[in-house]
Amino acid sequence: MKRSRLDDLIMEEEHLSCLDRDILDRIRLKKLNALLQKEKERNGFYSSLPSSLSSLKELSLLPFTSDEDLRSQYTRMFLGSSADIARVMSETTSGTTGQAKRVFYTARDLDHTIRFFAAGIGEMAESGETVMIGMPYAGPGSLSDLIAGGTEGCGAVPVQLLPGTLHQQCLQYHECQPGCVIDMPAVLLARARYYESVFGKGSFPLRKALISGDTASKEVEQALREEFRLTLYPHYGSREMCMGGAITCQAFEGMHLREHQIIGEIIDENGNVLEDGQWGELVITTIDMEALPLIRYRTGDHARFLKDPCPCGSVTGRLDRITRITEENSLMEQLDDCLMKYPQVLDVRAAMDHEVLDAEVLVLAGTGEEELRRAFVSCFGAAAGQFSLRTADNSSNLLHAGKRKVSVR
Numbered sequence: 240m241k242r243s244r245l246d247d248l249i250m251e252e253e254h255l256s257c258l259d260r261d262i263l264d265r266i267r268l269k270k271l272n273a274l275l276q277k278e279k280e281r282n283g284f285y286s287s288l289p290s291s292l293s294s295l296k297e298l299s300l301l302p303f304t305s306d307e308d309l310r311s312q313y314t315r316m317f318l319g320s321s322a323d324i325a326r327v328m329s330e331t332t333s334g335t336t337g338q339a340k341r342v343f344y345t346a347r348d349l350d351h352t353i354r355f356f357a358a359g360i361g362e363m364a365e366s367g368e369t370v371m372i373g374m375p376y377a378g379p380g381s382l383s384d385l386i387a388g389g390t391e392g393c394g395a396v397p398v399q400l401l402p403g404t405l406h407q408q409c410l411q412y413h414e415c416q417p418g419c420v421i422d423m424p425a426v427l428l429a430r431a432r433y434y435e436s437v438f439g440k441g442s443f444p445l446r447k448a449l450i451s452g453d454t455a456s457k458e459v460e461q462a463l464r465e466e467f468r469l470t471l472y473p474h475y476g477s478r479e480m481c482m483g484g485a486i487t488c489q490a491f492e493g494m495h496l497r498e499h500q501i502i503g504e505i506i507d508e509n510g511n512v513l514e515d516g517q518w519g520e521l522v523i524t525t526i527d528m529e530a531l532p533l534i535r536y537r538t539g540d541h542a543r544f545l546k547d548p549c550p551c552g553s554v555t556g557r558l559d560r561i562t563r564i565t566e567e568n569s570l571m572e573q574l575d576d577c578l579m580k581y582p583q584v585l586d587v588r589a590a591m592d593h594e595v596l597d598a599e600v601l602v603l604a605g606t607g608e609e610e611l612r613r614a615f616v617s618c619f620g621a622a623a624g625q626f627s628l629r630t631a632d633n634s635s636n637l638l639h640a641g642k643r644k645v646s647v648r
């Protein structure tokens with residue numbers, strides 16, 4: 240089995256002729272200490288921390304950075320000048336309260352992500368193969384733009400899925416006949432199901448999918464594998480880690496974290512660091528981020544590091560499947576597990592108001608309501624509220640504009 244391409248990338252970027260765990264840890268400690276030193280000198284957000292640690296273990300003694308810190312203190316966390324900024328990712332907020340989260344990147348930060356994406360996409364796509372990009376294009380330096388750069392970087396050919404109705408996007412799939420895609424899992428499943436309702440069972444052209452950008456419920460992943468015979472390459476990333484975080488190798492057993500640039504820890508609810516194999520919240524320290532490095536940032540994601548070395552032989556740690564801890568995300572996952580296993584279901588949208596969950600389901604033409612309604616009631620019991628079906632036609636769009644989550648009031 241070929242070792243994860245991430246190891247080759249680390250060797251190239253760190254100018255190494257060989258790589259083992261000790262070498263990697265020495266690099267991580269050196270970068271962490273350089274960051275602490277810099278913060279001390281510039282009197283930045285982290286200036287009260289020690290200017291150097293003697294081992295990576297001592298990282299666990301430092302305080303956490305919360306989501307609230309990032310929202311309110313990002314100007315103090317920002318390193319460098321505004322002239323260095325190549326891209327700002329700003330969160331869209333639905334309410335009028337609270338401050339939007341902003342994360343900044345330099346050209347170097349974006350370049351690191353493109354190179355990391357090239358390693359991840361290279362695990363899936365052959366040289367010259369067409370890779371459809373399902374995430375909407377949002378300008379230079381956006382996620383889809385970085386993915387296109389990564390796809391070209393591994394020698395494959397990116398094709399951007401254009402905005403349009405579900406039907407128009409399926410026509411684009413039909414014309415392009417891509418073998419690989421990079422997309423959010425539930426959205427991909429909806430496109431695949433709609434496609435086969437138009438072009439016939441077994442007609443969906445994809446064979447391999449790098450899924451990212453949203454948590455995937457187990458039923459969604461299973462449907463992609465079984466209904467469409469897709470080989471899945473889960474990826475994990477977030478704005479705080481400049482979109483790219485962890486990739487799947489040829490062993491398909493967890494996702495390798497780019498540990499030469501990100502230190503990951505798993506903590507329990509009291510903030511104690513857990514051993515590999517134990518589930519908890521993922522905490523990240525972005526030791527090589529130029530614009531906005533974070534020290535012990537609590538991601539709000541539920542994860543664990545796998546205990547044993549990967550069969551691929553990589554020296555990097557692997558994250559198991561990851562879920563968001565928030566109620567709106569876990570409800571969405573439960574809804575998907577409950578309803579997306581029915582092959583006629585394309586999408587689900589729901590709102591929780593005072594413990595009552597109302598759901599709207601987008602389905603293929605000819606779908607009866609009774610079976611789905613029964614499944615909904617049996618999953619949510621007393622919380623199950625209104626339930627309605629909407630039948631997809633040529634002018635339909637999916638039900639979520641951005642990330643899929645339940646709105647909770």
Ligand SMILES: [Zn+2]
Nearest residue numbers: 488490549551
């Ligand atoms: Zn591996």
